[in-house]
Amino acid sequence: MYESDPGDISRPRRRCCQAADGTQRQLGRGRGALLEPALLIALARSEAHGYDLVRAIEEMTGGDVVPDTGGLYRLLRRLEVEGVVTSSWQESGAGPQRREYRLTDEGRALLAHWMEHLAVRRDALDRLIRAGMEQVPHA
Amino acid sequence: MYESDPGDISRPRRRCCQAADGTQRQLGRGRGALLEPALLIALARSEAHGYDLVRAIEEMTGGDVVPDTGGLYRLLRRLEVEGVVTSSWQESGAGPQRREYRLTDEGRALLAHWMEHLAVRRDALDRLIRAGMEQVPHA
């Protein structure tokens, strides 16, 4: 499947525009595809646990992206398997246990790649909106 | 499922933010979700057949959205079932048969609704990009 460099034992570095099997994704991966980059940006600011990330992402997007908690935790597990984040249980006494996530170097590289894609997507979206405005009686 | 107005015999008007069964969609429906609005915008300009739409959408988005032809034709059929577009075979002699699509009034209303959502999505995307730029060493 992968024509990996023989000197490179590690998995090929995943890109946001391709799935695990190497298949291409159009404008970044998946649907609105704002959840993964939003999560990476939030984690780049500071390590956090899942429940915090939900609110950080809401705040960052002006309330427009409200992550499904189930999906968020699943995403975090997947990102950990992929080496994008690491996690550890916090020892702190009070309240339910928390798993704290940290971005790895690979995670930062993935975020940088995401940013390029988000810029492309914004350009496409801008062009589309401009084209649409010509057709719709302006509100 | 639907608490439809007894005086309203027609299907409830579909919105881009909800699926056929009324379940909500986050930022417009489905994934990058640029295909449906791009298609509606292209059809608002002028009636067209599917193959033309592929290129119109590519051109409109600066080449960033390259529709899958299979998906495009399926989308057109679905939109026709929903009353968003109508179609008719063209009688013209030369070449393979073409099915020409036209936007209905309901289609124009759907497009107007889409435009609001695209604006919201652009705002969310802008906020996200700004937040991300603070974390990523600018290229």
Added chain:
DNA sequence: TCACATATATGTCTTATACATATAGTGTCC
């Protein structure tokens, strides 16, 4: 004790998308 917030997690269904493939007509180049 009951409700509520915090915190993590699984189950499951739907559906857009990505890719492959099938079909048929038309033109052209050798």
Added chain:
DNA sequence: GGACACTATATGTATAAGACATATATGTGA
């Protein structure tokens, strides 16, 4: 005339991202 490319529409199928429901446990305040 056969190979090939382009136009044009369409189906088959696998994947993975949501969207929603639900389960669990801990702590707090009424």
